[in-house]
Amino acid sequence: MKINTDVLIIGAGPVGCVIAERLSNELNLKCKIIENRDHIAGNCYDAYNKKGVLYHKYGPHYLRFKNKKTYDYLSKFTKWIEGDYIVKSVVNKKLYSFPINLDTLENFFNVKLKNKNEAINFLKKKIIKIKNPKNSEEVILNKLGRQIYDNFYKNYTIKQWGISPKKLDKSVAGRVPIRFNRNPFYVNEKLRFMPKHGFTQLFKNMTKNKNISIIFNTDYFKIKNKINVKYFTIYTGTPDRFFNFKYGKLDWRSLRFVFKTHKKKLIQECVQYNYPNDHKFTRKVEIKHVTKQKTNYTVISKEFPTNNGDPYYPIINKKNLSKFKKYEKLMNNEMKNNIFFEGRLARYKYFNTDEVIESALVLYKKLKKTYKNLVKS
Numbered sequence: 001m002k003i004n005t006d007v008l009i010i011g012a013g014p015v016g017c018v019i020a021e022r023l024s025n026e027l028n029l030k031c032k033i034i035e036n037r038d039h040i041a042g043n044c045y046d047a048y049n050k051k052g053v054l055y056h057k058y059g060p061h062y063l064r065f066k067n068k069k070t071y072d073y074l075s076k077f078t079k080w081i082e083g084d085y086i087v088k089s090v091v092n093k094k095l096y097s098f099p100i101n102l103d104t105l106e107n108f109f110n111v112k113l114k115n116k117n118e119a120i121n122f123l124k125k126k127i128i129k130i131k132n133p134k135n136s137e138e139v140i141l142n143k144l145g146r147q148i149y150d151n152f153y154k155n156y157t158i159k160q161w162g163i164s165p166k167k168l169d170k171s172v173a174g175r176v177p178i179r180f181n182r183n184p185f186y187v188n189e190k191l192r193f194m195p196k197h198g199f200t201q202l203f204k205n206m207t208k209n210k211n212i213s214i215i216f217n218t219d220y221f222k223i224k225n226k227i228n229v230k231y232f233t234i235y236t237g238t239p240d241r242f243f244n245f246k247y248g249k250l251d252w253r254s255l256r257f258v259f260k261t262h263k264k265k266l267i268q269e270c271v272q273y274n275y276p277n278d279h280k281f282t283r284k285v286e287i288k289h290v291t292k293q294k295t296n297y298t299v300i301s302k303e304f305p306t307n308n309g310d311p312y313y314p315i316i317n318k319k320n321l322s323k324f325k326k327y328e329k330l331m332n333n334e335m336k337n338n339i340f341f342e343g344r345l346a347r348y349k350y351f352n353t354d355e356v357i358e359s360a361l362v363l364y365k366k367l368k369k370t371y372k373n374l375v376k377s
């Protein structure tokens with residue numbers, strides 16, 4: 001049987017939900033979403049376990065906003081609780097503030113550093129000057145020196161990515177802030193908020209319009225030929241798959257999560273402990289610190305990086321980037337057929353949730369314009 005729709009959306013993640021919400025509520029268009037998994041919200045998905053604890057199935061999502069407009073848009077679908085995300089690194093069995101800040105430097109080197117100038121002067125004796133750092137190792141050696149690199153970054157990066165930091169683009173290490181103040185928060189953004197009733201509820205509220213329907217547990221490529229699309233197709237999956245791997249496979253890093261429920265109010269001091277040098281897992285997360293749920297149970301998740309599994313992190317290196325550029329050309333070319341690509345998978349980019357939502361809102365404006373022209377002609 002044929003499926004007829006105004007708009008076809010592949011993927012019920014944040015991008016798919018935002019596009020469906022805008023097009024159905026603003027332009028009254030029928031949107032059909034096809035989703036591989038059995039739920040909405042993509043990798044932001046959260047759910048209650050058997051003991052009633054809200055947990056993040058695909059890794060902790062610390063929502064923050066670069067742009068107040070994105071926060072305002074999402075506020076239509078949720079109330080908020082403050083997001084005070086604090087992470088510590090466990091080095092030689094001691095807990096240190098992470099990202100590196102004045103407290104980390106003081107405690108690790110056993111010195112007193114009053115301010116930024118003192119820290120920079122102190123680090124001058126430690127850093128290894130490299131004129132144009134070319135990879136993730138060189139970025140950190142140049143900014144913080146060998147001891148911090150070896151204890152906090154090197155092994156964590158090897159575990160996380162499965163390759164030497166020397167082979168990783170400098171932007172990867174460059175993502176983690178380095179601070180010369182005592183700001184303890186994991187992220188730099190000041191707008192840090194978590195959806196009060198979770199991400200899944202937020203995206204459910206977003207997709208309430210009766211013009212939106214979702215087909216779950218279905219791979220788009222298996223039913224592709226059964227769908228008639230009147231106006232637009234929006235694809236949020238991986239680009240190589242869309243073009244039948246014409247230029248080969250893009251590499252992704254994945255994670256295996258191990259969750260354990262404990263009959264305790266809280267176990268850790270803060271939401272995330274990084275383990276750069278011990279264990280096979282990279283981090284232990286106790287999400288209750290940010291969901292702020294009031295229950296007698298808590299969940300700890302351990303993350304084991306792997307090359308097999310869902311595509312979570314694009315592996316940014318020369319080989320993958322040059323392959324992606326070729327796919328990008330093909331994607332741009334599809335615009336003339338009213339097929340659009342958006343999101344973390346399609347753009348092969350380490351986008352945070354607020355960033356993909358912002359991109360989806362920009363795409364919506366483009367679709368709206370195109371639609372107005374289509375119905376005029």
Ligand SMILES: Cc1cc2nc3c(=O)[nH]c(=O)nc-3n(C[C@H](O)[C@H](O)[C@H](O)COP(=O)(O)OP(=O)(O)OC[C@H]3O[C@@H](n4cnc5c(N)ncnc54)[C@H](O)[C@@H]3O)c2cc1C
Pocket residue numbers: 010011012013014015016034035036037041042043044058059060061062063064218219220221236237238255311312313342343344345351352353354356
């Ligand atoms: C481990 C991890 C931790 C993260 N932590 C944070 C964080 O702390 N803060 C933050 O802001 N962001 C975080 N993110 C990023 C956030 O998850 C993404 O920015 C966001 O989910 C991207 O939304 P999206 O719609 O582009 O893609 P996704 O969320 O990946 O959704 C895409 C959906 O499309 C579906 N799909 C793909 N191909 C097909 C197909 N062929 N047929 C049918 N369905 C298909 C998938 O099943 C998926 O549900 C994290 C991501 C990961 C992986």
